[in-house]
Structures are given as C-alpha cells and as structure tokens.
Amino acid sequence: MQTLRRLNLHPGWWLVLPFLLVVMGMFLGPILNILWLSVTLPEPGLDNYAALFESEPLRRMLWTTLRICLITTVMSVILGYSIAYAMMHASGANRNWMISLLLVTFWISVLVRTFSWLMLLGRNGPVNNALMGAGLVSEPVEFMRNELGVLIGMVHYMIPYAVLPILASMQNIDNRVIAASRNLGAGGAQTFWRIYLPLTRPGIVAGAILVFILSLGFFVTPAILGGGRVLMVAEYISVQVLITLRWGTAAMLAVLLLGGVLALMFILSRLIPLSQVFGGARR
Amino acid sequence: MSADSAQSGGLAITGLVKRYGTVEAVAGIDLEIQRGEFLTLLGPSGSGKTTLLMMIAGFQDATAGDILLDGRSIVATPAEKRNFGMVFQGYALFPHMSVRDNIGYALSVRKRPRREIAGRVEEMIDLVQLQGMEDRLPAQLSGGQQQRVALARALAFAPPVLLLDEPLGALDRKLRIEVQAQLKDLHERVGTTFIYVTHDQEEALSMSDRVVIMQSGRIEQVGTPQELYSRPRTRFAATFLGKSNFLHRDGRVWALRPEKIDLHVGSSGDDRTTGKILSQTYFGSVLNYRVETTEFGVLEVDVDAWRGGAALRPGTVVSIGWHDEAVVPLED
Ligand SMILES: Nc1ncnc2c1ncn2[C@@H]1O[C@H](COP(=O)(O)OP(=O)(O)OP(=O)(O)O)[C@@H](O)[C@H]1O
Ligand SMILES: [Mg+2]
Numbered sequence: 001m002q003t004l005r006r007l008n009l010h011p012g013w014w015l016v017l018p019f020l021l022v023v024m025g026m027f028l029g030p031i032l033n034i035l036w037l038s039v040t041l042p043e044p045g046l047d048n049y050a051a052l053f054e055s056e057p058l059r060r061m062l063w064t065t066l067r068i069c070l071i072t073t074v075m076s077v078i079l080g081y082s083i084a085y086a087m088m089h090a091s092g093a094n095r096n097w098m099i100s101l102l103l104v105t106f107w108i109s110v111l112v113r114t115f116s117w118l119m120l121l122g123r124n125g126p127v128n129n130a131l132m133g134a135g136l137v138s139e140p141v142e143f144m145r146n147e148l149g150v151l152i153g154m155v156h157y158m159i160p161y162a163v164l165p166i167l168a169s170m171q172n173i174d175n176r177v178i179a180a181s182r183n184l185g186a187g188g189a190q191t192f193w194r195i196y197l198p199l200t201r202p203g204i205v206a207g208a209i210l211v212f213i214l215s216l217g218f219f220v221t222p223a224i225l226g227g228g229r230v231l232m233v234a235e236y237i238s239v240q241v242l243i244t245l246r247w248g249t250a251a252m253l254a255v256l257l258l259g260g261v262l263a264l265m266f267i268l269s270r271l272i273p274l275s276q277v278f279g280g281a282r283r
Numbered sequence: 284m285s286a287d288s289a290q291s292g293g294l295a296i297t298g299l300v301k302r303y304g305t306v307e308a309v310a311g312i313d314l315e316i317q318r319g320e321f322l323t324l325l326g327p328s329g330s331g332k333t334t335l336l337m338m339i340a341g342f343q344d345a346t347a348g349d350i351l352l353d354g355r356s357i358v359a360t361p362a363e364k365r366n367f368g369m370v371f372q373g374y375a376l377f378p379h380m381s382v383r384d385n386i387g388y389a390l391s392v393r394k395r396p397r398r399e400i401a402g403r404v405e406e407m408i409d410l411v412q413l414q415g416m417e418d419r420l421p422a423q424l425s426g427g428q429q430q431r432v433a434l435a436r437a438l439a440f441a442p443p444v445l446l447l448d449e450p451l452g453a454l455d456r457k458l459r460i461e462v463q464a465q466l467k468d469l470h471e472r473v474g475t476t477f478i479y480v481t482h483d484q485e486e487a488l489s490m491s492d493r494v495v496i497m498q499s500g501r502i503e504q505v506g507t508p509q510e511l512y513s514r515p516r517t518r519f520a521a522t523f524l525g526k527s528n529f530l531h532r533d534g535r536v537w538a539l540r541p542e543k544i545d546l547h548v549g550s551s552g553d554d555r556t557t558g559k560i561l562s563q564t565y566f567g568s569v570l571n572y573r574v575e576t577t578e579f580g581v582l583e584v585d586v587d588a589w590r591g592g593a594a595l596r597p598g599t600v601v602s603i604g605w606h607d608e609a610v611v612p613l614e615d
Pocket of ligand 2: 332333334
C-alpha cells in the first residue's frame, strides 16, 4: 500500500492492468509493425514514401479521397447545423422525437444503410421510377456507382456526428445574449451572423474535424456506392494487401492515414474537450 | 448625448396584463413614467417585475393593455426596433467580442460610419471609466467592470429609455454601494429615463426618484421614497419598505415605524403606554428593543445606540410615547 500511495496510483489500476497491457500490446504491436513494414518492404528505405510524389495513380487516389472527405465534411456540417438549429428551436416533445430519430440512425449498420441507398437510388429504384413516371427525365439518373453516390451515402452516415457537437455548443448559448443583441437593434439575420454563429464555432469545428476523420477511413460506402469507380484510400489499401500484395505501399498509406488522424485529433482536443465530442449532447 | 435622449422617453402604461396559462404574472398595471425619471420597480420574488420589464423591452407580448412612448403605442413594435437600452441580469455581454466591440455593437448594427463608432465608444469608455480595457474580452473583467461594460453598451446608442433588471445582483455589498452611487451619477449626466428592477429596498430608497411597490403582478403603491416610507398605504407597503409596528385602534390598523417611538425608563405626562422589555438586539447604529406593552401588544422600538446610553436589560419597565404624526392609517 505504501508504494501504491507513493506512485499515486488508484488500486483499481492494478485490476485493469493485465487487460490494459494485453490491449496495448495487441494494439500498439501491429501499429509499430506497420510502421516498420512501411520503411522495409520491399526493401529498406523511404521508397514507399517517395512514391507519393512520383506515382500518378497514387496521387489521383489521394486527391479523390481528400476531395470526397472535404465535400462530405462541408455538406454534413451545413446539414447538421440546420438540424441542430431546428432541434434547439423545436418544442420539447418534438425535440425528443428528433433526438430519437437521430440516434436510431446511429444504431443502423453502415452496410444496411449503404444497400438501402443502392436500392432507393438505383436504376430501377423507386426514386428513378418516380422521376421517369412523372416524365421529368427520359432515362434513369445515375445516382449510384459514381462520386455522387459515394457522397450521398457518406453525408447521410456522417450527419449525426456533425449534429451532436454542434447541438452541444448551441445549448451552451445564453438566451439573454441573443436577447441583448436584438435589444441593441440587430435583426434576426444580423444576430445570427454576428452572435449565434461565432458562439457555435467550437461545435462547428469539432463536428467538421470529427466527420473528416471518420470519412478518411471510410471503406464500405465508397466500395459499394462507388461501384469500383471511386477509389478512396481505405479501399486502395485493401487492394494492395489482398490483391496486388504490395504491403509496403499499403503500410505507408496506413501510416499516412494514422498520422493525419492523430494530428487532427490533437487539434480537436485543443479546441474542445474530447469527452464533450464523444459524449454528444449530454454534457 | 443628453441632448438627443432628453427629446423623448416618457412612457405610459395602461391596463397591462400578462397571462401564462392561468398564471397572471402581470395583472393590470397603469403607470406613467416621466422622461428623465429614475423609476424603480420593487417587489418580492415572483411579483412580476421582470415580466413587466420584458414587455416594455418587447421580449414578451402583452396579453392585454397598451404601452405608449411619447404618446405612440409600441406594443406592435418588435424588440429590435424599440430602441430601448437594457442591462440584463448577469449582463449578457457578447463573450466573443472585446469590450470595444461590445460597446460599439448597437452602432455597428445600425451601419454607422467607423469613425463615428470609434468616437462614440471612446466617449462611453470615458463615461464608465474603463480606459485601458478596450481590447479585453468580458471573461477577463471583474464583475463590476462587466457591469459597466453592460451599461456602456446599453447607453451607446443614446436610447430614450434604459431598462435595468437587478443589475447589481451579482456584486458584493461593498461594490454594490459604490456602483449605486456611480449609476445615480450617470443617470443625472445622461438624462435618460431609467427603469430599474430590484428587490433590495435600500437600493430602491437611495437611488430612485419614484418607487413602484409591486405584489402579485399589481402595483401596491407608487411614490417618492419619502412618501412611501412616511406614508405607506397598505400593510404590505409598510413592511416591504422598512419595518413597522401595527396598532389596532378605533377599528383601524395604523402603521408606526420603530424609530419614531420614544422610550425611556420611568414615566412622564404624555406617555401613551407602559411596557416591559422582552429582548434587545444591537445593530451598530441602532439598538432594537422588543417591548411588551399593556395596550398594543408587542412593539419594536429602535433607539440610537450612541444616544440611548447603556442597553436596558430584559424585564426593565419603560414608558413609551410618540407624536401624533408618527402613526399612519392603513387602508386594509
Ligand atoms: N415563462 C413563464 N411561464 C409561466 N409562468 C411564468 C413565466 N415567466 C414568469 N412566470 C411567472 O410569473 C410570475 C412573475 O415572474 P417574474 O419573473 O416577472 O417575477 P420577478 O418579480 O421578476 O421575480 P424575481 O425577483 O424572482 O426575479 C411568477 O409567478 C412566475 O412564476
Ligand atoms: Mg426577475
């Protein structure tokens, strides 16, 4: 006990320590292994990283990933902001309904959601049938198997992740501050742009970073809704590992991804307590 | 600035009612407020002070009744068009803006030229003595400084009327007394109509031209502090503003302030009654005695502590007297 006190360690730690070690070992081990692979395969050196500057397909793929993630982030944050705003200004009963609906989408598997989109927006799906039936289009609109399809699926998946931190920051706003702005002569639009929006900026930034991080690693949605034509980094890695067997390239991309995510997480943690982001609206 | 704000600022409130479901938060209020006046709304918690102020500011719709500014009805005017300054409880400063931007906000939303705003902000900073703090954020200021920023912000656009909802509630007692004096001084300099909400009777007495005592959404009595203190009309007014004894005589109730009673040991010709001291409490400047009298039950008596000599022990027999003007007949 004496030494424990001196270490200032809660005795509970000893209980979880074995599991902690196992988890850390099984988690950190492979990560270090990947880091190692990325500089040793196929031969020692930084060749894999040099490919980033030399390989045209690699650059195109990274650019596609970045573009899709950015568009997804912007769209999710804009839509998420509107939803959060509507929630804040809905009556109590309606707000509870909206939160339940939002959480329900959280619980549905990404696979189910992706296939739902495929059916809804496919060539013979209800949306295309309705459009054709109404005579608005003469042949089916290509919603799926392209970048548009990937974006629809990803934005849909990401919106709740944008809503929760934004909602939390909206709940932090003192109503009297808004009243003060109106009292000083600012109308609704001016109050929104000059007071409301700046005060919710931490939530917007947190939501955006969160969505961006999650988008970076997206695999199922781009693979299915992109129909093989939209190659993003996660799928690219999988192809390198499973088909072309260029593990060095795969490891290099994995390290790149990990580094990017960690950097973003660091920025995020500076802006807002992480517990608030992942704890969502419950403060 | 006194020039432009002194042009207007007279308010007339008629038959004003605010109902929340079955609750009547404001239950029919008629009130005239002179331009340039310092009017205080005084009442216990839940008496409808904030609700009344919010209706004047335009944040709450009146259920019935009318509010006139210089003779024109303003009940249909939205809050942002009313041009009333307001100091909120807790100040409600914009946390992401510097002191300068907070104070300049009203002018900047009115799209005034930058030079004019800068000049006006400087003027207001001087007025509330916040020189050197222009670039700080509200979180970097003390409570008293925040309060002054809130005042400057509300006065920057020279509103005809300034509404203040318990602006000193968050300050400690010493600072509160200091700021009271500053506020009163400010009121005299700018000439704006002040409508001031408080439930602190000392604040109401020391600052106001007139005080409105409210209870249960109604006006109990309106008058200058002197009028209210020396001639309370109801039992509620007599107890809410100061302390009072109540005498039952000739089938009426009369109010008698404790300090207007003369108390001495032994008897003299013009005493009203005699009694026995039950207890005494020392308050620094006054000694308070509770005296059991033969005719009027228990009376409270305040005596100047330094004039009264040594405190009288419980059980001492004393005689008690007062001037005829000291007792005030009450309505209920
Ligand atoms: N939004 C509301 N819905 C229902 N009742 C309300 C609402 N706002 C106020 N009331 C009620 O109206 C009455 C007056 O409230 P108000 O806030 O005006 O009191 P107050 O005099 O400002 O009190 P305090 O000194 O505590 O601030 C209270 O009984 C209160 O419960
Ligand atoms: Mg109040």
